[in-house]
Amino acid sequence: MRVLIPGIAGGIARKLALRLKTAGHDVAGVDIRPWENAREAGIEVFRGDVRKRVAEDVFRRWKPEAVVHMATVTAFTVPGAERGRINLDGTKAVFDHCATHGVKQVLFVGRHTFYGAAPDSPLYHSEDEPPRALEAIPELADLVAADLYAAMALWRLPEMTTAVLRLPYTLGAPGTGTLASFLKGRRVPLVLGYDPLFHVLQEEDVVTALQLALEKKVRGIFNVAGPSPIPLSVIVRETGRMGIPLPSQVLSLLLGRAGFPRLSVGALDHLRYPIVVDNRRFLEATGFEFQHSVADMLRIYREAAPVPTSAGWL
Amino acid sequence: MGSVWPKEGLAPNAHAVESGGPRRGMLGCRAVALSDGLDARVDRLELPFNEYGVDPYGISRKHVKDALRLFALIYRYYFRVRCHGIHHIPQRGRGMLVGNHSGGVAVDGAMVLTSTMLEMDPPRLAQGMVERFLHKFPVSSLWASRTGQFTGLPEHARRLLEDDRLLMIFPEGARGTAKLYPDRYSLVDFGTGFIRLALQTRSPIIPFAFLGGGSAIPTVFNAYALGKLLGVPYVPLTPYLLPVPLPVQLEIHYGEPLVFQGTGDEDDHVIEGHVAKVKERIAGLIELGRAGRQHRGLARKLLP
Numbered sequence: 132m133r134v135l136i137p138g139i140a141g142g143i144a145r146k147l148a149l150r151l152k153t154a155g156h157d158v159a160g161v162d163i164r165p166w167e168n169a170r171e172a173g174i175e176v177f178r179g180d181v182r183k184r185v186a187e188d189v190f191r192r193w194k195p196e197a198v199v200h201m202a203t204v205t206a207f208t209v210p211g212a213e214r215g216r217i218n219l220d221g222t223k224a225v226f227d228h229c230a231t232h233g234v235k236q237v238l239f240v241g242r243h244t245f246y247g248a249a250p251d252s253p254l255y256h257s258e259d260e261p262p263r264a265l266e267a268i269p270e271l272a273d274l275v276a277a278d279l280y281a282a283m284a285l286w287r288l289p290e291m292t293t294a295v296l297r298l299p300y301t302l303g304a305p306g307t308g309t310l311a312s313f314l315k316g317r318r319v320p321l322v323l324g325y326d327p328l329f330h331v332l333q334e335e336d337v338v339t340a341l342q343l344a345l346e347k348k349v350r351g352i353f354n355v356a357g358p359s360p361i362p363l364s365v366i367v368r369e370t371g372r373m374g375i376p377l378p379s380q381v382l383s384l385l386l387g388r389a390g391f392p393r394l395s396v397g398a399l400d401h402l403r404y405p406i407v408v409d410n411r412r413f414l415e416a417t418g419f420e421f422q423h424s425v426a427d428m429l430r431i432y433r434e435a436a437p438v439p440t441s442a443g444w445l
Numbered sequence: 446m447g448s449v450w451p452k453e454g455l456a457p458n459a460h461a462v463e464s465g466g467p468r469r470g471m472l473g474c475r476a477v478a479l480s481d482g483l484d485a486r487v488d489r490l491e492l493p494f495n496e497y498g499v500d501p502y503g504i505s506r507k508h509v510k511d512a513l514r515l516f517a518l519i520y521r522y523y524f525r526v527r528c529h530g531i532h533h534i535p536q537r538g539r540g541m542l543v544g545n546h547s548g549g550v551a552v553d554g555a556m557v558l559t560s561t562m563l564e565m566d567p568p569r570l571a572q573g574m575v576e577r578f579l580h581k582f583p584v585s586s587l588w589a590s591r592t593g594q595f596t597g598l599p600e601h602a603r604r605l606l607e608d609d610r611l612l613m614i615f616p617e618g619a620r621g622t623a624k625l626y627p628d629r630y631s632l633v634d635f636g637t638g639f640i641r642l643a644l645q646t647r648s649p650i651i652p653f654a655f656l657g658g659g660s661a662i663p664t665v666f667n668a669y670a671l672g673k674l675l676g677v678p679y680v681p682l683t684p685y686l687l688p689v690p691l692p693v694q695l696e697i698h699y700g701e702p703l704v705f706q707g708t709g710d711e712d713d714h715v716i717e718g719h720v721a722k723v724k725e726r727i728a729g730l731i732e733l734g735r736a737g738r739q740h741r742g743l744a745r746k747l748l749p
Contacts, residue, residue, distance in 0.1 A: 250580040253600035254502060324583020326591070328503045359501040362591075369497075379583075403586070405503070426496050 133157045134345065135195035135234075137181045137225055138202030139174075140164035142307035146338045147199065148174050154342065159193055161186050162202070181221045190228040197236040197345060200225045203277055205242075205270075205309055215273035222277040226284055229291060236292040238344055239281035243299045243330060243354065244271055244309075248404040254328075255409040258297070258352040267397030282352055294344055295352045299408060302428050303334035305436030310366075317438050319367045320391060321402060323376040328360035328405035333423035333431070343417040354408035357421030358428075363402065369429040371438045379403070483513050486568045491537065500593075502605075508591035509570065516559040523692050524661070526556055529734075530653075530699035531564040539606045539648045540702070542571055542613045543639060545632055545727055546621025548658025549667075549681025549688045551575075552695070554594075557613055557655065560697050571613040572605055574598075578677050599638060606646040614639050616720075619678045623667050629659020630731055632724055640719045645709035649702040652723055654730030656738065657695035662688050696738070698730040 134151055138144050139160020148158045152173055159175040160166070169176045175193075179185030181202045202225070203218045222239070229237050246256040247264035262275045284293040300310035310331065313319065332340075332355070340355045367374040377385070383396040413419060423431070487510045498506035520526045534540060542561075547553045558571040574597030580586045595601040597614075605612055615621055616635035624631065643650050664681040672679035681688040703726065705719050 250586065251577045251596055251598075253598050253604075254595060255600070255604060257600075322583070324587055326587050328590075359495060359499075360503065361495070361497055361499055362503065362505070365497050365499070404580070405590075424496070 132345075133159075133194065133196045134199060135189065135193065135197070136160040136199045136201055137186070137221070138162055138200070139169075139176055140166045141201055142303065143301065143334050143337055144199075144201045145169075146334060147201075147341050148172075150338050150342055151345070154346075159189070159195070161189055182216070182224045186224065187228050187231075190232040190234070194232065195234055197238070198225065198229055198234050199238045199240065199341060199345065200281070201240045203240070203274060205274070214270075218273040218277045219280065222280055226281065226288070230288050234291060236345070236348060237281075237284065237294070238341065239278070239293070239295045240341065241278040241281070241295055241297045242274060243297045243356075243406055243408045244401070245275055245278050245297055246406055246408070247271070248327070248400040248406050250404055252404070254405060255407050256354065257409045258354055258412060264397070264400060267400055268395060270395060270398060285351065292348050292350045294349045296341070296344055296413075297352070297354050297408065298337060298340075299330035299332050299356050301332050301334050301337050302432045303435070304431050306334050306432065311432070311436070314367070314370055314372055314432070315436065315439075317373060317440075318375045319372045320382055320385070321363065321367070321374045321376045322382060322399055323378045325403040326362045326364045327401070327403060328407050329363050329366055330356050330360040330407050331366065331425065331428060332357040332421065333428045336421045336423055339422070340413070340417070340419050343419050344413075347417050349413075349416045351412070351416075353413040353416065354410045355413050355419070356408050356410040357423070358425045360405065360407045361425050365425075366429060369426070370433045370436075483517055484510050486562055487513060489567050490570055491567060492570065502593060502595070503590050504570070504593040505591040508588065509593075512588065512592050513559070513562055516555055517563060520556055520559040520563065524552075524556060524657070524690075524695040525692075526560065527694065527696045528560045528564050528699075529697065530701075531560065533699045533701055534561060534565060534569065534611070534651050535649065535702070536565070536567065536569070537609070539609045539646060540611050541606070541639065541643055541648050541650045542611065542653055542699075543616060543650050543723055543727070544613075544653035544655055544697075545731065546615045546617045546624065546658070547629065547655040548662040548690065549622055549664040549683075550662060550690070551622070552661060552690050553655040553658045554613060554615070556695055557653065557697060558592075558594075561611065569611045571611050573613040574602055574615075576619060576678065581676060599642065602639075602642050603646060606642065606648050612648075616723075623679060623681070624659060624664070625667075626659055626663040626665060629663075630656075630735060632728060632731075635720050635724055637713070637716050637720050640705065640716050640723070641709040643709075644705055644707040644711070644719075649704050650723055651702050652700040652726040652730060654698040654700075654727055654734050655695070656698070656731065656734040657693050661690040661693040661695065663691075664688070696734050698734050700726055700730050 134156050136144050140162040152158045161177045163180050166176045177189045202221050245262050249264040282295050301308045336357050385391045492500045494500050494506050554573045561571045562568045572593040575594045577596050579589050580596050616639050617633045620633045663683050666682045667679040669679045
């Protein structure tokens with residue numbers, strides 16, 4: 132199969148590209164970021180923005196049969212309005228090109244934060260639930276919109292096999308993404324009096340899940356998860372970090388200062404309330420089995436990203 | 446015979462256990478020696494704890510142990526809870542404990558879940574469907590989550606029952622805890638959702654009556670405006686102002702399980718008929734308990 136991966140220079144996307152190549156697929160990608168060693172692995176990377184002409188040219192000339200859309204970003208990596216443009220306009224461009232150039236299958240790689248963190252939400256979210264608590268966390272709105280836009284393809288482009296996958300937080304060695312960024316310091320801020328459950332999946336298992344979704348040609352919306360969720364305090368402790376529980380009022384004053392991430396006050400809800408997903412639909416569709424237990428994941432992360440010795444307060 | 450905890454480490458009729466094999470009390474309370482200790486009881490919970498002592502719902506063995514240490518003291522020595530009919534609760538598999546609210550704060554729920562932990566063999570954790578506000582506040586959110594007490598949503602109840610858990614439901618809702626002292630033995634309207642859920646999941650309903658909560662917290666007035674200010678439905682006020690429970694003896698009477706047949710899609714009048722049956726059974730258990738309390742009160746007066 133000829134698989135195109137927009138956002139191929141990202142950590143998990145690279146691993147997926149290599150895995151697919153090893154499995155015998157032809158793999159190419161589009162990204163504004165470089166991936167120097169890609170060609171050595173037999174993977175072609177076209178430098179450019181998925182919203183620009185260069186991306187359409189790739190679709191026209193390279194003629195992918197399947198697309199794994201991973202060119203979305205979070206507030207941890209791209210702040211402000213540009214993030215919204217990348218996530219929403221980029222997703223629209225990818226689906227437009229897929230429709231125009233006869234792509235047979237698209238995987239949209241979304242996030243479980245789609246469901247939002249709220250005290251009155253069900254603990255386990257099924258795929259049929261709407262996004263919640265968006266008003267509290269505007270940083271998530273564009274990712275949620277991109278997810279919903281991708282899901283529209285299920286009825287808008289019925290000839291194409293579309294799957295929207297909602298992935299939990301990921302960890303690797305040390306890995307990339309929201310949780311890995313959150314844990315990178317010596318001390319990790321927590322909200323006093325709360326300890327939400329976190330759903331975590333090892334990057335290699337994420338790659339396995341994506342490969343299965345692609346090869347099994349699943350269609351629909353799917354939550355992807357591995358081991359049972361665990362409290363955030365356990366993640367912090369087992370990765371060798373020190374949790375610093377602070378009252379939410381104090382923590383909200385520190386956001387964007389003293390090394391804390393620049394997030395809206397509403398984002399603290401993700402440190403208060405759990406976002407846990409029900410993955411039964413995905414398991415039934417693909418037979419996915421995770422390989423890394425929580426203990427494995429946290430040990431691997433701790434060994435790959437040892438606690439910084441003198442990196443300031445955080 | 447009730448479970449009055451006459452001495453440390455023994456259930457009320459544990460003497461019978463010592464003299465040869467497990468027996469049941471006159472009203473069916475299981476006689477269980479607690480020599481295995483509270484922590485060991487938590488260790489014997491048949492829940493799928495992972496390597497960190499946390500189950501898939503976030504119930505933490507450590508937090509349950511800590512909570513049980515406190516609740517067991519209150520259960521045994523402060524409220525001297527008398528528990529009847531615990532054998533009606535299935536030892537394994539799904540079930541719904543459905544009972545009346547008694548008392549202006551959640552003393553009833555806390556003591557019911559303590560009873561299933563202390564009096565059952567093997568112990569079981571009753572998982573309450575609690576008010577939404579409990580998960581909004583710091584500390585209460587953490588402890589409710591770690592001990593398996595989730596917001597009363599149909600999604601939670603259905604999933605837990607399908608996982609063969611033991612649910613604790615008070616169909617009177619917040620109106621039930623708002624009962625004033627003169628109405629402490631009455632029942633307000635029941636919701637109907639729990640019956641549809643029982644039918645959909647084929648779960649037995651174990652009715653129970655909780656007595657004494659209304660005397661322990663003799664609510665004379667509910668301050669709704671103050672409650673709104675604090676983010677809770679209301680604040681119960683007592684003659685001594687604060688809703689601090691008095692050391693009144695409490696009683697829990699479990700009744701025989703009720704099993705209804707159906708799909709959960711029945712017309713309202715059918716469901717309301719089932720609800721009426723559950724309500725009637727709970728009212729009967731309350732009357733049974735009241736008669737016992739009056740009898741004991743009279744006997745105490747006649748004693749020299």
